[in-house]
Amino acid sequence: MPEATTEQVCPQCGTGMPVHEGYRVWCAGCDWNVAPELFVYGAGGTAERRRDFAGRHGTATFEELAREGTQGLRARLTPSSVLAGVLALLVHGLSFVLLGVGAWLLVAGWGNPFAVAFGALLVLTFLVLRPRFPRLGGTAPQLGRADAPRLFALVDSVAAEMDTRSVDAIVVEPYVNAAVTTYGLRRRVLHLGLGLWAVLTPQQKVALLGHELGHFANGDTRHGSLVGSALHTLRLWVAVLTPDPWDGRLTHLLVIGMMRIPYYAAQSGLTLLEKVSLRGLPRREYLADDLAAEVASAEAARDLMETLLHADRIDSELRRLSNEAAAFASRQDAPRMDETLWPRLAEHLASVPPRERERLRRVSALDWHQQDSTHPPTHLRIELLDRRGPSVAKVVLDERTESAVERELRPAAKKVARTVARDM
Ligand SMILES: [Zn+2]
Ligand SMILES: [Zn+2]
Incomplete structure (x- = not known):
C-alpha cells in the first residue's frame, strides 16, 4: 500500500489533504476536488446537483x-411488465396469424396462382419475423x-x-x-x-x-427473451415498412400512402415496447x-x-x-x-x-x-x-x-x- 508522502491544505476549508502519487488530491472535510468536473466551487452545490439528478x-x-x-x-x-409481456405476445401473435393465413391460402387456393404467390409470401414473412431462440455462438471459450x-x-x-x-x-x-x-x-x-x-x-x-x-x-x-425477441421482430417490421424516398412515379406514391399506417403502427409499437421494457x-x-x-x-x-x-x-x-x-x-x-x-x-x-x-x-x-x-x-x-x-x-x-x-x-x-x- 503506497504511503501518503506529503500533505496539502484544502483551498476551500483549510483541512489537511494527504497526497498519494498518481491519485487525485481531495478534501474529506468539504468534498473539494472529489470530482472537479462536477463540483461547484464554494457554492456547496453538490447536494443541489444530487437533487437535479x-x-x-x-x-x-x-x-x-x-x-x-x-x-x-x-x-x-x-403494470409495466404485464404491458411489455402483452405487447410482446401481440407482436409474435401477429407473426403466427401471417403464417396461418399464408398456409390457408396455399392449401385452399391451390391452383390459383395469385393465392399461392400471396400465401407463399406470407409464409416467407413469418420465417423472417418468427420468434427466435438464440444460439450459443462466438469465439469465447x-x-x-x-x-x-x-x-x-x-x-x-x-x-x-x-x-x-x-x-x-x-x-x-x-x-x-x-x-x-x-x-x-x-x-x-x-x-x-x-x-x-x-x-x-x-x-x-x-x-x-x-x-x-x-x-x-x-x-x-424469461421476460427478457420474450420482450427482446419481440423488439427484434418490431425492428424488422420498421425496417421493412420504412418508405423509400418518392421516385416521382404515381404508383410509388400510392404504395407510400398504403404503407403509411402499418409503418406508423410498427414504429409506435417499437417505441412503446422500448419504453415499458426499460421501466x-x-x-x-x-x-x-x-x-x-x-x-x-x-x-x-x-x-x-x-x-x-x-x-x-x-x-x-x-x-x-x-x-x-x-x-x-x-x-x-x-x-x-x-x-x-x-x-x-x-x-x-x-x-x-x-x-x-x-x-x-x-x-x-x-x-x-x-x-x-x-x-x-x-x-x-x-x-x-x-x-x-x-x-x-x-x-x-x-x-x-x-x-x-x-x-x-x-x-x-x-x-x-x-x-x-x-x-x-
Ligand atoms: Zn475542504
Ligand atoms: Zn443485473
Missing part, C-alpha cells in the same frame, strides 16, 4: 423499495459441466439456495462485467467476465453469482442484488458494488496490460503474459489506497456511477443493501475450493488473455 431513472424505484424493504421481496407483476466440475458445483449451490435451475454453460470473456441469458429451448448460460471475476474476493464472487442467478430466479431472463429494469436489478446478499451475505454484496465503482480503472488497466503484452509478444524473453495478466489486474486493484476508494464512493453519489446502461446507479444499490442490514452467508467459498475453481478456469483464462487486445 434525482429525477433520473431508478430513483422512483429506489424510493419505493427503500420504503418497502427488499428483503424477501420477489419479482412480481407490475465455453465451459460445460465436464470442463469445470468445481465451478459448476459452486454455481449449482448458489442456484439451489434460490430454488432455481443452474446454468448449462459458462462462457468466459475478458469484460469487466457478467451476464446471464437463455439459449436454445430453455437452456441457461452465464457469461463470466474475467476482468471482473479476477479482481473479486472469494465471497464477492459468490455475490456476483448470486446477482446473476437472481435474474433467473426472478424470471428476468422495470431498475427493480429487477435491485431485487437481484437482494438475492446476492441473501446467498453471499449483505457485506459481500456491498463489497461487490464498491468494486464495481472501480470498473473504469480496471478496464483501462486491462487494456494497458494487454497492449504492453502485445508489444512484447515477438520477443524471446517475453513474460508469460497469458498467465500473469489476471493476477496483475487483481494486484492493481488491491493497490488502490483507501483514500482513493473513499473518493470514488463520494463521486458515485455525485455522478451516478452505473455498471452499464441497464443497471441503476451504484450508490443507490449500495444504499439499499445497507438498509437491508447485515446477514450471514448461505454459500461460503473457502480458499481450497476457490483455488480448485481457478485451476479449472486457467486454460480458458489463458486463452482469453491472449485475445483481450483483439476483443476489447
